[in-house]
Amino acid sequence: MHTTLHLPGRRRTCAAVATVLALAALTGTGAAHAGAAGRQALPAGCSGTSPIICHYSVAPGNYDVSVSLGGATAAGQTDVWAEARRLLLPTTKTAAGTSATYGFTVNVRQPEGQPTGQGGTGTAGLDLRFSGTSPQVAAVSVNPAAHSLAAYLAGDSTVCDQPAAPYTGWGQMITTAVGPGAVIANYGDSGESSGSFLSNAALFPALLAKVAANDLVFIQFGHNDKQTAAAAYRNNLTTMITRVRAKGALPVLVTPPVRRLFSGNLLTPTALHVNGVGVNLPAEMRAVATAENTPLIDLTAKSKALVESLGPSASAQLYLRSSADGVTDNTHFSQYGAGRIARLVLQGIREQHLSLTPYLR
Template identity: 25%
Template sequence: MKRHLTAVLLLWLCAAAAAWAQTTLPAAVNTDPARAQIVLPEPANPRLPSLILIGDSTVRNGRDDGQHLGAAGQWGWGNPLAALFDPARINVVNRAIGGLSSRTFLSAGHWQRTLGYIKPGDLVLIQFGHNDSSAINDTSRARGTIKGVGDESQEIDNLLTGQHETVHSYGWYLRRYVADIRARGATAVICSPIPRKSWDAAGKIVRNRADYGGWAAEVARREQVGFIDLNELVARQYDAMGHDAVMRLFPQTTPDEHTHTNLAGAELNARTVVAGLKALHVPQALAALNDAGQAIPAAEDERPVVDAAKVTAEQPRDAALPTLFLVGDSTVKSGGANGAIGWGERLAPYFDPAKINVVNHAIGGRSSRTFLTEGRWDKVLEQLRPGDFVAIQFGHNDVGRIGDPAAKNRGSVPGTGDETVEDTRPDGGREQVHSFGWYMARYVTDARAKGATVILLSPIPHRDAWQQGRDFAGYAQWDEEVARKGGALYGDLTMTITNAYRSVGATVVDTYFSDARTHTNDAGARFNAERVVETLKALPGNPLAAYFRR
């Protein structure tokens, strides 16, 4: 009996100590932020849905009090974000902790405690990156993660904690959070880290497309979750405001502070988060915005759907000649919108007009799915003749989540299988959505039945995804599989351009784009058109050899 009472007492003491550590110990108890015991908020009304934030000090700074300096102190954007929501409709729960990385928020147990508050219907915003570039193992903070989004890992004996630890990549930790959130029946949205107060040689705010901003986007794309590109969206606003105005968004008492904003800067960032949530059409968030939140416009979609009524369909110039038809999205034909030019608009000069027509049927904002469902493929088939060629490139818009209004009903099911997913159209009608491979196979079958040669091209890489690994790995694999099974040709345009980008370097490549990550300008379109020609010439048998200019 005595032994039983002793065991019960020990269990009670352990539980009490854990609860006390979670709620009462000040941050000053431990200088290691990964082990700091601080007071974190909990959902005020468990019956309401919750908007839960996890991240670092740019989301919740210190004790969330501005270091007793009021608006002039350091603030994370999670604090003013709460002021844009109605507390009678949603809990805004800022569980971010200063000094942590995607790794240490998990390894120190903060994520496990936060998971206990996540329930079905909740929304979780994830923003890490500012501290992930730190040392992986040292006696100071030991918070770094492996660069990139891969599955590589590193075994360490942590010099700070004294524990053996397996350290993963930045992307691995983000994927872990997404998986756990989904398992709870909640919705995850990944945010790229806000930009620092740092300008490049051209006077523009430095972006993080090549590292944490780009990696966050890549994870969101692979996991098919919402993504708010805070890094780019805030940087654009900073560029428009100018140097002096940006300086006023950071603490004036510490002019060298380049990461943490004052309250005015945090408010700008919070408004940008809401603009991003509106662009994603996240229902939990939209339904709970107060008047101030409702007044914020949605972030601009850099992948707009071009109005088909304003696009004149091209015709073969000489009906006596064979034709090379181009089918795809805005990366193939942008028409100069916002300075964007697709590679298909710069391809014709490489072909002899006395021997072949080049007709560009691509249109912005389309996917393998919508190019078919809108009847645009039927128009191509009407023009196809035996001996013609069709080059098809889709993928950029197929990544949209089915059922998410922000995806504009253009997402396709990943893979090449026969499975379907039902989607609700804006008019209330139902659509059975097929896989990317299903749509591509349909194009191959239809065109070959007309006597045409079909060439499937993997998508051009994003501006922020060519330096590490490869972009569009899944779509390239699915294109290749469809081509092999259906009797079409396949060209890995993604890697042809990626390798060419690597040869000229990031400084040059950045001058090839008209926006943050997708659309090329004229110089980029010309560069990529050359790569398309390289890809076509490398096809088995070089079927277009007779038609190139000498």
């Protein structure tokens, strides 16, 4: 059982080497983590049984992570999470005496969840969580990623890395579908409108500073633009598009997913993001996409079709329910709902033939 940390290429900077040495000093050897008799020894840097938590003191950046799941004597059932509740691998079974290896590219930030620190700043470095009914991890490898395609997410609480269950953003679930070589960098933040996200130094300016040529920036706003005039909304979106393009990257507009507010069997105008001053925000975003020749994923239309097809009762499982979650909320998603919405976004990525498509599982 082992953990490795490697640096790609021939040019190792002093800072990078120092990081590796510091990590080695921190994690020690895997044998030191052997538990009670009969328990499989854990890789270095890992502790616990259910869940198993692995921590690596690396600097912010993108990392290629490889994990081997399985045990010599017992069957396993494991799911893999990174940082602030980003699902990397859904529940996966391994038979006794077998192992399976999976790879991901993971974005490490500080704070690790929402950029403004809502819900806490998390722990510096990279954290991996192996949970499930019988989690097993045999090996972990962490390597600085050399040339990853980055997909940045600019959005609100329906997108962001929510730090605590049951609230879940679709940006936390889309990561299960993205293979090695591409990475999701989620800068979504609760409560943000198109204007507040654009002006807050921790949000759009911080995101833009990281963007490189050929990266993608997905832009979804509407839930908190409740009093935003049409002209201001369009100007905010156009400004983001212009600044992303100036970095040589590709902006992608995403209309906001619907709220679960029904009148009979149909969603209300409020559910469809007609705001308090009468602005049809998805329609305005579609118009901006046409005017700016920008790819658009119509998540409003896709989620409307999903929610109305389920109807007023069954659609409740997509959102937060008092019976299952301890809170009733017809805007924010359950983990299941966030996964369904993420699938709609992935559908849109494929339909638009975006550069992220070849990396999707």
